[in-house]
Structures are given as C-alpha cells and as structure tokens.
Amino acid sequence: MFNTDDIDLVYKNFIENNIECLSGPQYFDFTAQGFGKSKAFYFKDPDGIILEMMQNGRPVNGAAGTEECCKR
Template sequence: MIKSVIHIGITVSDLEKSVAFYRDVLGLKYLGSMTMQGKETDLLFNQQNCVVKVAYLNGSDELNAPPIELLQFVSPSCKIDRATLTKTSISEVCFAVEDIEQSYQRLKAQNVEFLSEPQFFDFSADGFGKSKAVYFKDPDGIILELLQEVE
C-alpha cells in the first residue's frame, strides 16, 4: 500500500526563523515555499479560514531521503508546546553526519541547545552496529538528532 515517504512535516511558530535555522545552521538546501488556503486547505486541516505557510528543505541533491516540510499556521495560530522525547508524538528527525564531534562543535558554537554530548552505542549484538548519537533542539524546541555510523 505505502510506496515511499514523501516528506517529514514539522509545525513551527515562525517559518522564516525556522528556514534560516534548517538552511543556515544545519545546512539543508532550501527548495521553495508556498501558502496554502481556501476550501481544500480548510478541509485537509479540518479548520475554518485556514492559512498555512509551507517551506521545503533537503540535505543535498544526492540525498536519498524525504525533504523536511516546515509548516507555520497563520490562521489559526500555532499552539506552542514543549517537545519531549517521552510523550507520544514523532520523537525526533535524525540526520546522518560523517563526523559527529565536528558537527556537534560547529552547532554548539552557533548556540544550538543540546541534550547531551555525543554518545557511543554498540548494538552489534542486536544487528544494528555501532554509532554515535546526540539530540539537539531547533528554534521551537523541537528535538532533532545527529547520528554517525561507526565501523
């Protein structure tokens, strides 16, 4: 039934601020934006007089992953909630990196908030291999992850 994942949507409070973070801080490629409104938008989001600004970003031309879709609800306005890994929701979006220590230091220097320093995991016995991972937050406090596969 499902053919593929088309995009990963994240609701944000300020589209321009979030685009700047995902583009300028994380280095994703800005693909474009649009505004959704009208009868079909109202029906799709189950709202009245709904206006949503949307932007798309992706890691690179050769990235074999769905783009990130950022959505800002202009009307009705977005309810800001504190993100946490321990409540039912999409817990995080994970980005693969070649050098997690370098990425961590670069983002830390740009005042990105991290939950910890990068941590090493060995799940070889479970068939998943070795990796280093770290969680951090975007401007709305949405939790994201960096992951480096380790040989």
C-alpha cells in the same frame, strides 16, 4: 534523524552557534542486536523540537573513513 560523517565536528559547530544540545556525542554498540555501532546526540531546533544527529560506524552516503568513529 540527521546523519553526518563527523559528529564531533557537528557538535562543536552547534555549540559554537548556540544551538541547544541535550548531551554530547554518545557511543552506542548494538552489534549484539544486529544494528552495529554509532555515535549520536540530541538537539533542539528553533521551535524546540528534539532532533537526533547520528554518525554510523559504516560510511554514510559512500563516504570513507567513518568506520573510525565507532572503534573502541
């Protein structure tokens, strides 16, 4: 799994660079299970291995502003 502060931008860049994405960014709310909110999508690396890109509802590596990604 890879983390980002701007999943929509990463997704756009992947599409523009012909990286195979299995879906667009999807919203997940697991607060009831104690895990919080996030957005994620799956993509394939050059060898066809499926990987996950995720943006947490809390800051990644201390970055500011990521809380906005997951407000609904």
